[in-house]
Amino acid sequence: MTVLVTGGSGFVGVHCVLRLLQAGHPVRTTVRSPARAQEVRAMLRTAGVQAGDALSFAHADLTADDGWADAAKGCEHVLHVASPFPSRVPGHEDELIVPARDGTRKGAAGTRVGAAVRRGGDPRQCREPDRARARESRR
Numbered sequence: 001m002t003v004l005v006t007g008g009s010g011f012v013g014v015h016c017v018l019r020l021l022q023a024g025h026p027v028r029t030t031v032r033s034p035a036r037a038q039e040v041r042a043m044l045r046t047a048g049v050q051a052g053d054a055l056s057f058a059h060a061d062l063t064a065d066d067g068w069a070d071a072a073k074g075c076e077h078v079l080h081v082a083s084p085f086p087s088r089v090p091g092h093e094d095e096l097i098v099p100a101r102d103g104t105r106k107g108a109a110g111t112r113v114g115a116a117v118r119r120g121g122d123p124r125q126c127r128e129p130d131r132a133r134a135r136e137s138r139r
């Protein structure tokens with residue numbers, strides 16, 4: 001079960017990637033710049049994990065549509081962590097809210113949660129089948 005983690009180069013994101021890999025899940029994570037992929041692998045090595053083929057990267061930016069569908073392809077779950085997190089207080093709240101809100105739609109776009117949202121449904125409805133499937137796979 002490949003898990004998509006958006007923003008794997010970030011503080012929270014790389015911890016999510018680390019814990020998922022340690023739990024045995026293949027992970028794909030998004031980065032804005034290809035150069036950050038090596039930095040993510042280096043951070044994981046520092047934490048004692050050689051990710052190898054268990055970790056793959058996709059390139060996507062929350063402010064653009066490109067790359068999100070490919071990033072989500074084949075992933076059953078998404079941890080959407082990527083978000084602008086500026087070190088200074090933004091001049092206007094929309095500097096944070098707009099990319100975070102629109103980015104959440106893009107980050108979830110290729111997933112079942114995104115599909116439920118597009119249909120006008122409640123994304124929480126996606127939880128129960130996931131739980132049922134998880135219970136089934138543990139048997």
Ligand SMILES: NC(=O)c1ccc[n+]([C@@H]2O[C@H](COP(=O)([O-])OP(=O)(O)OC[C@H]3O[C@@H](n4cnc5c(N)ncnc54)[C@H](OP(=O)(O)O)[C@@H]3O)[C@@H](O)[C@H]2O)c1
Nearest residue numbers: 007008009010011012013032060061062063082083084085
């Ligand atoms: N740190 C905390 O203690 C904490 C606590 C509670 C909640 N949070 C929330 O968790 C989220 C992440 O926080 P963090 O501390 O991990 O921040 P961070 O270290 O700054 O990481 C942010 C991540 O989002 C990515 N990102 C930012 N803007 C992007 C864009 N336009 N397109 C694609 N990716 C983008 C960054 O990519 P680059 O590497 O390319 O910049 C990075 O991977 C934020 O929403 C924050 O409010 C954080």
